[in-house]
Amino acid sequence: MKQDIRTYSPAQLTEWFKQNGEPAFRAKQVQEWLWKKAARSFGQMSNLGLPLREKLDAHFAINALTVATEQRSNDGTIKSSFKLYDGNLVEGVLIPALRTDDQDRMTACVSSQVGCSLTCKFCATGYMDRKRNLTAAEIVDQVVEIDRQAKETYSSPLTNIVYMGMGEPLLNYKNVLESVDRITSPDGLGMSPKRITISTAGIAKMIRQLGDDGVKTNLALSLHAANDQKRDQIMPINESNSLANLADALNYFYRKTGTRVTFEYIVFYHFNDTIQDAKELFEFTKKVPAKVNIIEYNPIAEANFKNTDPQTLDKFAGYLDDRGVTVNIRRSRGKDIDAACGQLAGKEKAQIK
Template sequence: MATTNALIDIRALTPEELTSQLILLGEKPFRAKQVYEWLWQKGARDFDQMTNLSLPLRDTLKEHYTILAVTEDKVQRSSDGTIKSRFRLHDGHMIESVLIPVVADDRFTVCVSSQVGCSLSCTFCATGRMKRLRNLTAAEIYDQVFLVNEQCMETYGKPLTNIVYMGMGEPLLAFNEVVGSIDRITSHTGLHMAPRRLTVSTAGIAKMIRKLADEDTKVNLAISLHAADDTKRNEIMPINESNNLEVLVDALEYFYAKTKKRIGYEYITFQDFNDTLEDAENLYQICKRVPSMVNIIEYNPIDDAPFRKSTAHRIDDFATYLRDRGIMVTVRRSRGKDIDAACGQLANKE
C-alpha cells in the first residue's frame, strides 16, 4: 500500500477496505460509497472537492489519507490535432500520454503509459533508452485517462472512445497495476467504459499473456512484433531472446482459446530490414496460427537509431502480399510526429 508522510494513499484501498476503515473512524458505511464515487467517477484530486461530505469528515480524511494525484506539467499540440501531455507524478517523475483524434470517425483514442521509463531496450524506441524507474499505480494510469478525457471534451466536445496501453513502459511488466486500472476504467463505479474499447499492447511476455487470458478482462491484445523471424527480432527486441516467437505464439494461441479475441500485430517497417516479401511471408505464417489482424506502422526516427523508414511502395507491396492471403491489414500513418508523440517517440523531452 502506497504511503507518504504516514498517510495512506486512499486510492490504493478496495471498496471493502475503504468501508472498513471509515467504520473504524466512526462513519456510516454509505460514506465510503460517497468517497469512492468522488475518487473514481468524479476524479477528485483533493478532499475539499468532496462537497457533499461534512467539513469534519473531510478534515478526518485529510488526517488519515492522501490522494497521490497526477498533475499536468506540459501540453504540446500537433498540426494534425494530436495532443501530447506530460504529467508529473507525486514523486516528481514524469510520464507522457497522447490524445489521438480521428474526428471524421468520431474516434478519440488516448495512449497511456504504464511505467516510468522501460526496461526492454527495444533499439528503435526512444522510451527503451530510458531506465525503468518504477511501475505506475492503477490510480496513476486511471488519472491519465481521466485527465485526457477532460482534455478531449474541452478540445473536441467529445469523450474518449478508446484506450490503448501503448505509451511508456511494458504493460505486462506492471501487470497488477494495469489490471487494476482496467477494473477501475470499466467498472460502473469508475468510468464505465466497455472492455472492448481497451487494448493492452505488449512486446511479448508469454507467461503474462497467459495470465492476462486467465484474468478474463475482456480487453483486446496487441503484440509489438516488428519482425517475424527470431534472428531479426533478437536484433531489435532483446525480449525475444527469452520469449522467442514459438513461445510467444503458443501463448497467443492460449489467449485466443480462452478469450476468442482476435490478436492484433503491430509491425513497424524498416527499410531493407523487415519490409521484404520474404518478411511478409514469415508474418503470414505467424498470422495463420491465430485469428489476427496486422497494423503496419511507418517508422518514426529517433536520435542515432540505425534505421530508415520504408518507402510507401515497399509498405504497399508488403500489405498487399498479406491481404492477398486473407489477412486483415491496416497501414497506419503516424500522428503527432512534429511533437515527438508518434509511436516510439515518447521520452520526456523538453
C-alpha cells in the same frame, strides 16, 4: 508521508471507516468521488460533513498527477507530459480521428511505467531506465486528463484507450488490470473493455495470465519481425520469449477469451520490409487468429532505423492482403511533437505550444 487513499480497495476503505467510527456507507460515497468524479481533494466531496473531510485529509493523500506541459501537433494530436507526485514524468497522447467517416473517434495513449526495462532498439522509451511502475490511479488520471482535453478541444469524449505509451504493461500487471477495472466499472468511468487495447512486447507467461483472468480488453503484440533472428536484434525480450512460445501463449489467450489478437508491425527500411519478411509474417498469422497493423517508423535520435519507402510498404501490405490477412496501414500521428509511436520519452525540455 500520507498514503494515497486510492490504493485502498473498497473493502479496505470500508473497514477504515468502521474502525474510525464512521458509517460504512461513507466509503462508497468516497469511492464515487475518487473514481467516478475524479475528485482531486477531500474538500470537493460536498456530501460529506466538514469534520469527516478534515479527518480524511489528516489521514490520507490524493496523489493526483498534473499536466506539466502540453504540445499540439499540426494534425490535431495533443501530447501531455504528466508530472507525478514524486516528480517523475510520463507522457500520454490524445489522438483525434482524421477520417471523415470516423470523426467521433478519440483515442488516449497512456503510459504504464516510468521508463522501461525492455531496451527495444527502435523505441525512445527503451533507452530510458525503468524507475518504477505507475499505480492504477496514475494510469486512470492520464485517462481523465486526456478525456478533459478531448472534450475541451473537440467537444467529444474519449472513445478508445490504448496502453501503448511508456513502459511494458504486462510487467505492471496488477496495476494495469486494476486501472482497467476502474475505467470500465459502472462505479468508475464506465467505458467498454472492447474500447481498450493492451499492447505488449511479448511476455508469454503474462499473456497466458490474461487468458486465465478472462480479460475482456483487446490485446496487441508488438511483433515487428516474424523470425527469431531478426526479432532478437531489435527486441531483446525475444531471447527469452521466442516466437514459438508467444504463438502458444497467444493461442491460449484466444481459446480462453475468444478475442483475436492484433500484430503491430513497424516496417524498417532494408531490415524487415521484403517480400520474404511478408511471407514470414503471413505464416505466423496462420498460427494465431490475428489481424495486422502495419505502422510507419518514427525516427528517434538514439537509433539509425529508417521508415521504408511507400512502394515497398504497399507491396508488403499487398502480399498479406492478397492472402486474406486483415491489414491496416497506420499513418504516424504527432510526429512533429515526438508524440508518435516509439517516440515517448518523458522529456522535461518539451515546450508548450
